[in-house]
Amino acid sequence: xxxxxxxxxxxxxxxxxxxxxxxxxxxxxxxxxxxxxxxxxxxxxxxxxxxxxxxxxxxxxxxxxxxxxxxxxxxxxxxxxxxxxxxxxxxxxxxxxxxxxxxxxxxxxxxxxxxxxxxxxxxxxxxxxxxxxxxx
Numbered sequence: 393x394x395x396x397x398x399x400x401x402x403x404x405x406x407x408x409x410x411x412x413x414x415x416x417x418x419x420x421x422x423x424x425x426x427x428x429x430x431x432x433x434x435x436x437x438x439x440x441x442x443x444x445x446x447x448x449x450x451x452x453x454x455x456x457x458x459x460x461x462x463x464x465x466x467x468x469x470x471x472x473x474x475x476x477x478x479x480x481x482x483x484x485x486x487x488x489x490x491x492x493x494x495x496x497x498x499x500x501x502x503x504x505x506x507x508x509x510x511x512x513x514x515x516x517x518x519x520x521x522x523x524x525x526x527x528x
Contacts (some may be wrong), residue, residue: 426458426459426460427458427459427460427513427514428456428458428459428460428461428462428463428483428485428511428512428513429456429457429458429462429513429514430454430456430457430462430511430513430515430518431454431455431456431457432452432453432454432518432520433452433453433454434452435452435518435519435520435521436520436521436522436523437450437452437493437520437521437522437523438522438523438524439495439522439523439524440524440525441524441525441526441527442497442524442525442526442527443497443526443527443528444497444498444499444500444526444527444528445497445498446497447494447495447496447497448494448495448497448524449492449493449494449495450492450493450522451490451491451492451493452490452491452492452493452520453488453489453490454483454488454489454490454491455486455487455488455489456483456484456485456486456487456488456489457486458485458513459485460485460512461482461483461484461485461487462482462483462487462489462511462512462513463482463483463511463512464478464479464480464483464489464491464509464510464511465510465511465512466508466509466510467491467507467508467509467510468507468508469493469505469506469507470505470506470507470508471505473495473496473498473499473503473505474493474494474495474496474505474507474522475493475494475496476491476492476493476494476507477490477491477492477494478490478491478492478509479491491507491509491520493505493507493520493522495522495524497526498526499526500526500527500528501525501526502523502524502525502526503522503523503524503525503526504521504522504523505521505522505523506519506520506521506522507519507520507521507522508520
């Protein structure tokens with residue numbers, strides 16, 4: 393009987409702690425947990441009309457508005473025609489970082505490409521978009 397009571401009390405405290413953690417997460421109290429956060433200037437860029445066979449690039453910038461250093465662990469372009477460079481070092485709190493997307497304008501027509509960023513932020517995946525039209 394004593395063993396069962398001890399297990400029930402332990403389970404109660406574990407559940408109470410988990411509930412408090414979840415409540416803080418839902419209400420947006422993230423500083424307590426030390427979470428980095430992206431604050432992008434923009435997540436979409438339209439090149440407009442660009443010339444065929446003339447690669448173009450755009451640099452997306454962000455600030456870490458969280459309470460811990462931000463680390464980008466992966467950056468993947470949606471196709472081989474787009475290459476991405478990014479801040480490799482941890483971005484300190486209030487520090488700035490970048491993701492530079494270069495599009496190889498080899499084929500004429502409208503394009504809409506994405507670059508997916510994986511980081512140690514609460515929303516671990518962010519998608520950046522570049523678009524435009526390749527003309528003669």
